[in-house]
Amino acid sequence: MYHFELQQLNRKIRLPYCFILLFITTFSININAIPLEKIVIQDTSTLGKYYPKKTYSGIDIPTFQENKDKLPRPIFDDKPAYIDFYYKAWEIGFDHFKKPQASSPFVSNFIDEAFNENIFLWDMSFSTMWGNYAHHIFPSIEGLDNFYRTQLPDGEIVREVGEKDGHLGVLGWSEPGTEGNLNHPILPWAELESYKITANKKRLADVYLPLVNYRESFKKIYHAQSGLYLTDKAAMDDSPRNVDMIAGIDIAAEMVIFDHWLAEISLILGKKDKANFYTNRAENYTNFINKKLWDDKTGFYYDWGKNNKRMTMRTIAGFWPMLGKIPNKAQLKRLVEHLEDPKSFNTKHRVPTHPADEIGFNGDYWAGAVWVPTNTMVIEGLELNGEHKLAREIAMNHLNATTEVFLKTGTAWENYSPLSISKGRKAKPDFIGWSGLAPINYLIKHAIGIRINAPKNEIEWSINEMSRHGIEGLRFGNNNITLISAKRLSESEPLNISVNCLKPFSLVVHKNEAKRRFNITCESESRLNIKL
Template sequence: MNLIDQHKALPRGMYFPKKTYDDIPLPRFEEVRDQLPQPIFEQRPDYIETYWFAWEIAYRNLHIPTAESGYVSNFIDAAFNKDIFLWDTAFITMFCNLANPYIPGIRSLDNFYCKQFDDGEIPREMVRDTGEDFMPWVNLERLPLHSYFHNHYGHRRLMQTERPAFEEMYKPDLGRTVEVAPYLTLDNLNHPILAWAEWVSYKHTGDVDRLATVFEPLFRYYESLQYHIRNQSGLYVTDWASMDNNPRNSYLGSGLDISCEMVLFARNLIDIGKVLLDHTEGNADEIRSRMDQLDQDARQLSDVINRMMWNPAKGFYFDVQDNGEQAPVKTIAAYWALISGVADNEQAERLVEWLNDPATFNRKHRVPVCAADEPGFDPRGGYWRGSVWAPTNEMVIQGLEKYGYSGLAEEIAVNHLDNVVTIFKDTGTIWENYPPDFIDSGNADKADFVGWSGIAPILYLVEYGIGIKGDATKNEITWKLKPGQGTVGCNRYWFAGNTIDLLATEQQDGSYVITATSESPVNLKICLGEAEEVIELAGKTELVVAG
């Protein structure tokens, strides 16, 4: 048996209980449109038009697994090529949560768990139709950790039939002995954000059973990354980390994003563990033991990141090179320190200053992945040299919310929403990425990209344009109204198994008449200016809120 056949024969998915395909019939957009959340924004019909276009494209990218693939659930595709991608799919789930019963959003991740190796590794890219791994990123020879593509942009054009010699590949120096080589190359072991996606989904769906199903494969995945890509300093190594041609790449050793993501991973697992202790009859002692270890890991790694990657003189986080020196490039990767909770309040304030600086990240379309004052920044986008991407914006926005910068989070989200909608009106489509200095499609080449680009026209419209956001941990919906919006709301807002109609009609005196109907009891917190009112919504309620 050759190496490829040996690899294909490896046991997979042993930690995930779903072993065979089982799902509901795959719906078509036309069949479910009248069941999806229906946003209302009378002053912005262009918002609504783009919203429905995004859902229509998303439904075109739904798939039933082929019998040969071994995938176990229907899924939404990344819309990039004929492969499925872990980090793309994780971000796609974040807007699919709004329509959880009607689209295979979070269930799309099942097809990664069912391909997990016995040591916990999960590949970040697999072939959509066959279920096979993307073979250039498989460590067939079980050599020590290495990167196949490393920093070579244009890697998709490389000959896939010829593998470079091991001596020519990038081999990070972990500074410690790793006795068992990984199944995958370093290219395939980055952006471990599955636990974050599961936690975000839970906060909207309230699905405890799903958390119980994914906790074990997630924990095993976390342990595998600790074993294979952590260096002796405690940081985590990376190569191009999906930011294909970013100017940071020639300096990469220990990655700021992957290191912060491992802190985020640990803390999300702790959050999941707390829910399981409260709601299930699982092995409580084992869960508590794992949570204690995860907490210790997160604290220790945060300390190392702040010691080695924070530059107090510049007020910014940087990657670390193989020689231990900080890389000289300011990139969006620094903001993983917010969503992960690595930064303290003072460090967060410094990072916010950079976000507000027109010379770096506060461009016409926010937020570029590379600071505008860095060599190599491309004002027309240039893929990862300067483009604005939905996933990195979502990471930044959630991080800002975590540190109390909700005003800036809203400003960035609405800026991104407005620009995506304007460009949709001009071009008739939604793009993979956008230029930071022009309100057009720049040099992006992938249209109809929903895909993670559905975040702005779907999620940001509901959460920041209209201002509605649910939190299943509190059984609470917060609705932030703004003066001058006119009539806004959302019918069929699906939240934690509940369907809710919300309508706010602005009056001449600036107050709003609220009409809300809920199938099941839910707390509704309405905010307008300094005014805040909380009601228990059950059935139909009408009230007036004045700022």
């Protein structure tokens, strides 16, 4: 008798084929009408041909208690709860470091996303971004090796892979070759974020071919009639947009973003002709998106509907174009207005995935809850377009809200309520996972204000706080640094910064609109008295 595995959320049920038919008939479950003969078990020997790592290698899984003192040690005297949340996030995160099961084709250790028995592409990609700060303890970026190792011969990388046996996708939900398999293609973003901290150019060279072929595999879901890309849910499982949408603005924008990332990696690797190709393709598709999916009357980017018309429902997906620098200055201004509107996207806890004044909003899950991956997209998109003040406001709003929820519940959650300072009604606890971005990345990058650029041997520090703050034991490249800004009593008081390091580096200090560069020699502790 034939059997199928149904995997939904964290449940796994093995049922006979006749029961599946009865269940589908009774409850009208849509399995995307995929003919059964198209669902095949992949021969793992045909997978991962573009990635050089073929067999497992990895360190023993480290423990939090043995490594707590080796982590970067943030200082924020004005808000000790930030520090408590930071270490709790790491404690949970260490519990989610995993070694592959012997029965799987995986080749590297990884961060488990804390959702179910599969690894998820965009969950793990975002998780590596907080994991980068402990790259000297657990190289979390290597977890993405398991997606490259299970890459299909035509370049496709599936949205989720079984941890036990490496099965690709989920029946009726995310089969390879379908729009249901689509997950936000942010692998190159994760790789570039890792590169900024490690300066590991060899890794970029190793992942280049997998990424190039992954980008080209999206032609399988290209929708010639609209010129866009077929979109099932794009990981926003219950978003109200899904009912009428055929092609998402997020996926269209991500094709532009992907090409910009490939251009950046190409330049790093000395492939100027390739960089020009990807840049030109990104610019051409940018023009197309602005003509087809931008509505000047409402000042927003929309999805494309099944009726072959531009939809009118706003969602957080309409901000993905910022990450590809798709909007011009006038369009950016309109998008900012939406983000600052208290009736829609400027809720008590920002930014809801579905605006509060839009049809279908209920504040739950993808119908309006606040999620850190989409917040990170919005924040990074704003920064890329020069909207630094608003970007920090949203980041601090999210950090403060999630910290308050941590103080109430003792943990981080999968998503959060947009209308109150509370966890989402449909949210898993201990979700680190991507929710580690707030207590770790947002604290270091936005609250403390430190940005690392290891390839340039440079730290940029935007100082926005009056209290004593900074970080000790921050690793980037082969360096180990400490940066502390002393307490100030007034905005006009000069900055008093102490610096310790192993190797010389450049420090760029920002305050308001002013900045100064310092060449730190590391011969002894440096004390900088800066009037900006």
